Amino acid sequence: MAVFTEVSFDEAAAFLSALDLGQLQNIKGAAGGIENTNYFVDTDQGQYVLTLFERLTFEQLPFYLHLMKHLAGCGIPVPNPAAGKNGDILHKLKDKPAAVVNKLRGHSELAPTADHCAGVGEMLARMHLAGLDYPHHQPNLRGLPWWNSTAPVVLQHTTAEQGKLLLGELAYQNHIAESSAYKTLPRGPIHADLFRDNVMFEDGRLTGFFDFYFAGYDTFLFDIGVCLNDWCVDLPTGRHDAGRADAFLAAYQSVRKLTAAERTLLPAALRAGALRFWISRLWDFHLPREATVLQAHDPGHFERVLRERLAHPVRMTA
Template identity: 55%
Template sequence: MAVFTPVSEAQAKELLTHYTLGDLVSLRGIASGIENTNYFVTTTTGVYVLTLFERLTHEQLSFYIELMHHLAARGVAVPDPQSRTDGTRIGTVNGKPSSIVTCLRGASVMAPGPVHCAQVGEALARMHLAGADFPVVQPNLRGLPWWQETAPTLLPLLDAELAALLTDEMEVQTRVAAMPEARSLPTGPSHCDLFRDNVLFDGDTLGGFIDFYFAGCDTWLFDVAVTLNDWTSDPATGEIDMARYDALLQGYRRVRAFTDAEHALWPYALRAAALRFWISRLYDFHMPRPAQTLTPHDPRVFERILRLRRAADSFLLP
């Protein structure tokens, strides 16, 4: 959510003429993140978030915007894309696709406890079930095919040990994906990036999930693994806090029980989730894009998590 593309107040005022959201009061860039340009837009009717999409096309955006609209209509706490006066929900600013969504209350909790993790697990399961009848299908664009495309471009940039680790885990995940158990996993719209900074809490009460622009149709088990690797791991060591681990998974299970195939493949899902973010952070580290306000993420965080998940394959689902 860095500011890659500047937006002036004059441009924001012109954009608002295509909505019924009132007049512009203030415009403020959001500096965190690495993928899209985001601004807080305060108008005479409230506070919203304006996003300019740096990589996604209008066609790709339809999935994300309509998914959020679908979830919001079913009572899931997510940003609700606002309709323009012509009935559409995607515009254009500075040549980039754009959207304006409601701004949820709360702030990210970067040092969560079990009480936070339990609510995240429960809300994630409710989101999965609410999205099960969403009619639009788009794969996770950062799923296995992207790993297979991107990993070879990274190998020449890594030392021999890291290259061997990446190569071996890619081979493992490719084999697992072809297993009958993997093909039977429950699948549907998934957030795919539900890190601590993409969840808001109002005090100790969950405020909602944000930043759906890595969402896609994937196994729900992968989505749970992505979430758990961030919410329950120590960033400095990669070690899992078992109290938070149990709270998150029990919260999820209270809403949706895990299948036998999910139980069997859980250790591999934790590894896959770590691999996905190790690859993407290596890519962003070695092939950075310019931005006015950009905070790159350290790829070593997910290298450590991947090594630990590979060494310990005894993690269980409740």
């Protein structure tokens, strides 16, 4: 989250009142993240998150917002977009697309245990199954085509050794995407960005997933790889944490069993997840946009994760 577009107290108050969300009491710009403008807003009716979308368009946004509506209706704990009097859940504020969702209870667990990872694995599987009958389709906008188009832009900001690693991995992922095994992988709407700071817990219990604005139609295995690369690694080194990963995968499979192709391609998916976020962090770090509150992430972290995935491939044993 970040603040690129300033919204005054009076502007936010009028906006929330028009949505019948009560009288504004407090508004605070949210730090963290780098894509959209976000404010935490409190009214006399509840706590909400107000988002102005800086890159996503009016044409793209219905996929994300209606996906959250769909998942919430299926009992998945996700933010539920507020509708206006005409029933629309996509709004306009400061000439930009905007949405308001309820703020989830709890806090993020930035040092997760195996139990936390198991909770995320189980809920991710439930989310994947709940999304199977979601009627809208939009590709993962940060998927392989984006990696291919963005890699040449960020290469100028890498060393020769880093560039060799990046291009070599990109070639490998293009090769995997053409394989017969990859084409059989189960697919549906995925979160695609389910990091530790996008999950809430309260008293040790998972209370919700949020920040669905990188979601898209892709392989469930990619979603699993993204999660394992964040929830089940040692952050300073990027090394795999087998105990947390085993807990995550066992809990996921208690809801949805992985196919033979998914089990075989798990090492490739872990490499894909590391490559995706290495490229995007290079892009955000070296080509930043101005924002009042902005915290760019270290691109070196996912370079380390990728090198670990190459040196020590993770194989499923159960």
